[in-house]
Amino acid sequence: MAGRYAPRPRSPIPAQASGPRSVARTRTWTPPWPLDVPLVLSPLRRGPGDPTFRTSPDGAVWRASRTPAGPGTLKVAVRGGRVEAEAWGPGADWLLDGLPSLLGADDDPSLFTPRHRLLAATLRRRPGLRLGRSGLVLESLIPSILEQKVTTDEAYGSWRVLVRRFGEPAPGPNDRLYVMPEPRTWALIPSWEWHRANVDAKRSATILRAVRVARRLEEAATMPPDQAQQRLELIPGIGPWTSAEVVQRTNGAPDAVTVGDYHLPSIVGHALADNRAADDAAMLELLTPYAGQRHRATRLILLSGHTPPRRAPRMTPRNITTL
Template identity: 30%
Template sequence: MDLPFTPPLHADQLFGHLAATAVPGVEEWLPAGPATGGGALRRSLRLPGGPGVVVVHVPAPEATSVRAEITTTDPADEPLAAVLCRRLLDLDLDPALPDAALAHDPVLAPLVGAVPGRRSPGAPSAEEIALRAVLGQQVSTAAARTHAARLVAALGERAGSSGLRLFPSAESVAALDDDDATRLLALPVRRRETLRNLARVLAGGTLDLRHVDDGGDPARARAQLLALPGIGPWTAQTVTMRALGDTDAFLASDLGVLAAARVLGLPGDARPLDRAAAAWAPWRSYAVQHLWGVLPHAINTLPSP
């Protein structure tokens, strides 16, 4: 299946981010080769009719579509799987809109000019991203992947015969007793309880984490998340940016964002940077991508063959 998009699309940044943050067992990077072209991301999906697996390929520089291989338990789920792939890759974006807006800023203009078409990497599941965001609080990308992989190995359902697993459901995380939670979650006590409480709330269905295309409201979702113990602005903004299609999330306290801001001569502390970033609305999620691109990091490049 070909998933069309409006170019340009900066594939190194988009697929590099997804590869660098991939959760072992749920997602895997397939290196460039005869079958994959420039490389591909393979991951499981939780679908109404049973588990699915998708492979999304890095598009060639001149391409206007992404090749996706979709396998579902129930063929009726294929259209939904295609929608989730589009959200994962931010394919419904018209990149001219954020690029033109951000190019008016004298600091961001050279970044946009050098790398047009940056996308905001998405996700097929808001529940998954919310739990992953808590696992990633105040730790490196590698540590966040390790914590998530341990949870997947213990609680993730097998995605058919694919060798992959589904990311654990909120219900399964909420059901962990104290001993199992301590054994599986090598986290500080408060963060472990934040994760379990978030899982209970997610399982209860009181959080409205619908994608904007499904009628979701990122501002309302942020407020609901921030009302939970242990959930701060970084976590809430990460969830709305990655899973709700929020174009205007800004991770003012993110260490990478702050480091890039200092390099560019922007405020190097979260509160003044957040105030300065107001000028980039309503495209602050894309400003984050450009700031992350300032410093060398695995999220900015495709994995080496």
């Protein structure tokens, strides 16, 4: 619609903020269904200290992204059933154009039929759940690679260090946000900086291989999810676990099941069959009735909170920086 991104003076800077100055562009959008913005966007957050993702006390969600048009910051809030968005930086229009897709406009939850009372109950409690499409591959791929074979706390810590060290302050008034590095910057990070960020050589090498073909990988966001996974898995070090984690976020893939996960099979097995010893094969068998919607099913299971009680201590995080 012409004129929907009318520039306006930048919102007043909060007392604690003094970020790069730019003009805010705005968009409003009214979804024709219930929408829980923090819930929809939560998979894009990599831990409570993610420098690219913040929530404010009023419930607004802030995201900093490196778009095809350049760095951009997006603020999204819901007021009276209407989504109000502001964006800053060279990537502002790109982010506002993709706002409905980001919030699940391309998703169709009606295709999902809950066949277990736990899923049905969770679906009733979470009517605002949608599977969004970010359309940005590297911003999901790199943190997913960092999460390979380590605890989430380790991976979150590495992501924080690398983005703050090699990224850049995000456009707009929120000076707590950072935009992740561009592909060339990732490629030039020296080996000792990966070590300081607690990233081993195997994961850093996978990231370096990915950023060298960043443009080709970004094309995966426009492909059908299965083809997108195939494109990602052409990179040595990227397997089904990583590719599924990416297309769930970039393509809004409702059937992209995460196989090879340390915890997910036991969680699904416990929820659907009281079998906490389930492996990947057993998990996939339990999810067979949800073919086409298996990721949505697992997301609902995780949101239900019905997880098996822990029987062993948490995995001890590794710290390679001391080596």
